[in-house]
Amino acid sequence: MKDIPFTIASFENFLKEKKLMASKCNRCNALWLPPRPICIECNSDELEWVELNGKGKLVAFTVIGVGPIPMIEAGYDRDNPYCAGIVEVEEGPRISAQIMGVDVAHPENIKIGTNLTADFVERGSWHFVEELAKERKTYLAFRV
Amino acid sequence: MVQRKRRLGRGVAMVGAGMSPFGIRPDVTNRELFAEAFLDMGNSVDRGFDPKEIESLYVGNCGAEMWESQSVMGALCADAVGLTPCPARKIEDACASSSVAVRDGIMGIASGMYDIVLVGGTEKMSILPTNWTTMALACGSDTTYESSAGFTFPGLYASMATAHMQKYGTTHDDLLRVAIKNHSNGVLNPKAHFPKTIKDVMNMRIAQAEKKGKPIPGWADEMEFLHDPRYNPVIAWPNTLFDCCPITDGAACILLVAEEIAKNFTDNPLYIIGSGQASGHNLHDRDTLTSVPAAKIAAQQAYEMAGISPWDIKIAEVHDCFTIAEVMAIADLGFFKEGKEAATAAGEGKTARDGVKPINVSGGLKCKGHPVGATGAAQIVEIFQQMRGEAGPRQITNMDINLTLTHNIGAHGTTAVVQIYERR
Numbered sequence: 268m269k270d271i272p273f274t275i276a277s278f279e280n281f282l283k284e285k286k287l288m289a290s291k292c293n294r295c296n297a298l299w300l301p302p303r304p305i306c307i308e309c310n311s312d313e314l315e316w317v318e319l320n321g322k323g324k325l326v327a328f329t330v331i332g333v334g335p336i337p338m339i340e341a342g343y344d345r346d347n348p349y350c351a352g353i354v355e356v357e358e359g360p361r362i363s364a365q366i367m368g369v370d371v372a373h374p375e376n377i378k379i380g381t382n383l384t385a386d387f388v389e390r391g392s393w394h395f396v397e398e399l400a401k402e403r404k405t406y407l408a409f410r411v
Numbered sequence: 412m413v414q415r416k417r418r419l420g421r422g423v424a425m426v427g428a429g430m431s432p433f434g435i436r437p438d439v440t441n442r443e444l445f446a447e448a449f450l451d452m453g454n455s456v457d458r459g460f461d462p463k464e465i466e467s468l469y470v471g472n473c474g475a476e477m478w479e480s481q482s483v484m485g486a487l488c489a490d491a492v493g494l495t496p497c498p499a500r501k502i503e504d505a506c507a508s509s510s511v512a513v514r515d516g517i518m519g520i521a522s523g524m525y526d527i528v529l530v531g532g533t534e535k536m537s538i539l540p541t542n543w544t545t546m547a548l549a550c551g552s553d554t555t556y557e558s559s560a561g562f563t564f565p566g567l568y569a570s571m572a573t574a575h576m577q578k579y580g581t582t583h584d585d586l587l588r589v590a591i592k593n594h595s596n597g598v599l600n601p602k603a604h605f606p607k608t609i610k611d612v613m614n615m616r617i618a619q620a621e622k623k624g625k626p627i628p629g630w631a632d633e634m635e636f637l638h639d640p641r642y643n644p645v646i647a648w649p650n651t652l653f654d655c656c657p658i659t660d661g662a663a664c665i666l667l668v669a670e671e672i673a674k675n676f677t678d679n680p681l682y683i684i685g686s687g688q689a690s691g692h693n694l695h696d697r698d699t700l701t702s703v704p705a706a707k708i709a710a711q712q713a714y715e716m717a718g719i720s721p722w723d724i725k726i727a728e729v730h731d732c733f734t735i736a737e738v739m740a741i742a743d744l745g746f747f748k749e750g751k752e753a754a755t756a757a758g759e760g761k762t763a764r765d766g767v768k769p770i771n772v773s774g775g776l777k778c779k780g781h782p783v784g785a786t787g788a789a790q791i792v793e794i795f796q797q798m799r800g801e802a803g804p805r806q807i808t809n810m811d812i813n814l815t816l817t818h819n820i821g822a823h824g825t826t827a828v829v830q831i832y833e834r835r
Contacts, residue, residue, distance in 0.1 A: 275555055301556050327577075327700050329569035330648040331561060335549050336542055338561050345644070351561035353570060353695045361695040363560035374648040379577045393554045395477065395546065406559055 273304035300360040321385035328352035330374040368411035383409035419521040422670025424680035427456035428795035430663035433780035442491035444662035449492040457677035466525040468499035471509025471532030472784040477547040505551035507821030510787025510828035531664025534782035551822040565647035568733035574700035579750040586734035588758040597774020599805040604780030659780030663788035685831030687712025705827035706743040713829040721745035728790035730820040731775040787819035
């Protein structure tokens with residue numbers, strides 16, 4: 268683990284293994300999710316990987332019918348909208364994620380504060396170039 | 412960031428400002444839109460000017476690479492309006508691109524490097540189909556961690572709206588009243604993308620139904636019309652179509668000169684007395700979801716430089732890309748208290764043309780349109796005309812508009828620029 272760089276690619280590889288990993292600053296103990304290679308609290312680059320327990324709660328959300336192309340290709344549209352939200356994980360930091368298992372047909376019933384658990388979904392990549400967009404990746408989601 | 416009090420090295424004045432008509436402009440490209448703005452600006456310079464005297468060009472442009480498959484917009488615009496070989500550059504900070512361009516031009520003059528510069532922006536957006544435009548705009552958020560989670564721009568602002576509703580009890584009707592107000596303003600603006608009130612739109616839909624022999628919708632007023640999902644569908648809940656600014660083509664530009672030569676161009680120059688700019692984290696990394704921290708910092712810098720307070724500002728053009736954005740803007744600028752007071756300001760008429768603090772008398776991004784790279788400069792065009800009494804039917808006449816402000820947000824608050832203008 269010590270030799271794994273604090274890169275986006277490393278974070279994505281962990282997601283593929285269904286692990287939600289953050290970087291923790293060994294100098295000031297700040298916890299970074301998404302992980303960062305530099306602690307922006309104390310500017311230290313002495314960080315380590317830590318696995319989070321995957322529990323969190325919803326702090327803001329939306330239900331989208333007109334999505335970006337990777338979501339359209341995943342089957343979402345006006346008749347089949349999806350929820351995207353910001354989740355505060357139990358360990359403290361917040362992250363953006365698709366929210367599964369909520370009543371997207373009745374967004375007024377979705378409650379801020381709802382308890383969630385990390386989930387991992389596979390979709391095409393975010394890219395303007397079709398060849399690159401075809402690459403399947405595992406993305407972080409949270410589920411009720 | 413350590414905050415230090417800053418002053419401009421020397422005064423900077425605005426002596427001309429102009430814009431192209433905003434809307435869907437299928438027959439023109441970015442550089443041609445910019446040329447339209449340039450000609451309109453030229454007509455506003457009372458004693459005229461020689462384009463050969465312009466020493467530098469700053470062009471805001473968010474995404475011609477994506478929309479037009481074209482970069483180097485600075486040099487292309489310089490060529491289009493006859494400024495070559497003056498130094499020219501394209502500046503990109505999403506929807507704040509042209510405010511950053513204006514600010515960089517201000518610094519070009521304040522530093523003593525130049526005496527006369529042209530600043531502005533242009534955006535041609537209507538080329539791509541909506542799903543690709545959604546993609547292009549979403550490139551302004553963090554594509555790795557935000558867009559990939561499914562967030563679109565309407566979705567990011569919708570999330571701020573849900574957080575605002577949860578914290579302050581804000582209602583969707585509060586937000587829709589911002590749209591109603593800005594359309595009431597924009598109906599007076601011949602260059603607006605949709606110069607219609609929402610009541611006009613409602614009556615058009617009724618007339619269309621009558622013409623087609625369909626059942627006539629029985630809306631009592633525009634709020635009932637806005638509640639009808641067949642005519643005002645959800646884009647990203649709670650944002651409906653009428654909470655969102657349109658996708659627009661347009662350009663705007665301003666002629667900036669050193670204060671000591673301003674009177675060579677006009678008897679009525681306007682002075683930039685405060686300028687602030689800040690950056691912000693991704694939305695999920697911010698301490699608050701109901702305010703834009705970068706805007707507060709930029710505002711504080713601008714007020715300090717100008718030596719004035721929010722109460723001194725007579726009118727302001729603020730970034731209302733979505734209705735919730737105006738609610739947050741008028742609080743971040745210190746005009747109204749964050750929460751219920753800001754959320755209900757439009758509904759209570761406080762931000763109307765005849766209110767205590769008229770906001771977005773141009774129609775704002777919502778009604779005038781939001782060609783992203785041109786928006787910041789276009790806000791200044793409105794301010795320029797209002798302060799000089801040249802706003803025609805939109806002119807605010809019940810106050811002396813001697814101090815004004817523009818507030819322009821890049822993306823969902825990763826950039827903010829606030830500037831203050833004075834007529835002496």
